[in-house]
Amino acid sequence: MAERLTREGRQVVIIDREIPGLGSTVASTAMLLWEIDRPLFELAQVYGLGKAIRCYRASHHAAQGLVCLIAHHGIACQMRPRLSLYLAVDDSPKLVRDEYAMRSRADLPSLYLDHGALQRRFGIARAGALLSRDAADADPVWLTRGLLDVSLQRGARLLKANAVAYDSAVSGITVGLESGHSIDARHVVLATGYVMPEFVKPTAQQPTSSWAIATRRQPGNLWPEQALIWEASRNYHYARTTADGRIILGGEDDHALIEPAARDEATPAKVRALRTYLKLLWPHASDHVAFSWSGAFDTTHDGLPLIGTVPGCKNIFAAFGYGGNGITFSFLAAELLATLIAGGSSPLLDDLAIDRDIPG
């Protein structure tokens, strides 16, 4: 967000109460997918084909835009273009085949692999999968720090402070800090992850925790083409490789365990479950765990982010509810909120509005 606004020559003050990048971002496995947590065919059933395709295409543009932005600034964050594999979870390929039909109608770059093709090319035994272009992976903290550095070089200021109050006036906002100081600004963007202030009150947002493991280095045991892997299910597992030859595997999401102490207590059981899953997914790998961790992040019922004006607060904007696409959606949020602040509009701002009605 700061990179996007400083690019337009705006004066930007970034407030973070921690070291930037150490919220949900440091826990992220940083699979930069354009494929959204809810499949296109399901979004089309809920919202109609037009809106569903618009959201998917916007996500695809955002993933490509982020890769270009990082390349443009030469940010060293181990970003690698990747293929992604979206695996069927049960014995029937119907769900991924239906999704393939929908994506073809939307001109999205996915191919259907049946059981045999998947087995031959990737050595993975599932009923079917979608193979997609234009994904990437990266180190999420270096990516964030790189964009932050660009913003600071352009004159943005970074304050370590806890924002505790937001007072709207006709021409702007006063942000009250815990230290007793305050900042007057014309616009405020809340990009505070899953800890949004009370007054934002979305109806369809839910913090969730996810667990991840990284194996020891095993460059000889990785699956072909080192595609990003995830699954066609609500509570999916996800896996990638790293530049130094590890396998990172995540999942076992839980809405009930958000506080760090509760997450830590659950970690041994979650790690056992992830190791078991790794053995099923890719039996050639060593399941020796070098690192394990967990983090909380924000999800929504429809898999789409919450981006736009905070209802009832003219000059306060927010970007959150990113689900498993946090890094891709942060690029989309920066584009959309910069447009909004400049007085522009986009149908996506209705699609992703914070007070939108999310069925079921």
Ligand SMILES: Cc1cc2nc3c(=O)[nH]c(=O)nc-3n(C[C@H](O)[C@H](O)[C@H](O)COP(=O)(O)OP(=O)(O)OC[C@H]3O[C@@H](n4cnc5c(N)ncnc54)[C@H](O)[C@@H]3O)c2cc1C
């Ligand atoms: C285990 C795990 C795996 C994930 N995997 C992926 C993945 O593969 N791909 C992907 O795209 N996404 C993934 N995500 C989601 C992604 O990490 C998040 O969506 C993304 O990092 C959110 O970024 P953010 O900047 O909005 O929030 P955060 O990184 O949480 O940053 C918010 C910042 O706001 C600050 N803050 C909050 N309140 C205040 C306040 N009142 N005053 C001052 N500062 C404040 C915090 O200190 C923090 O630094 C994963 C998440 C987890 C936990």
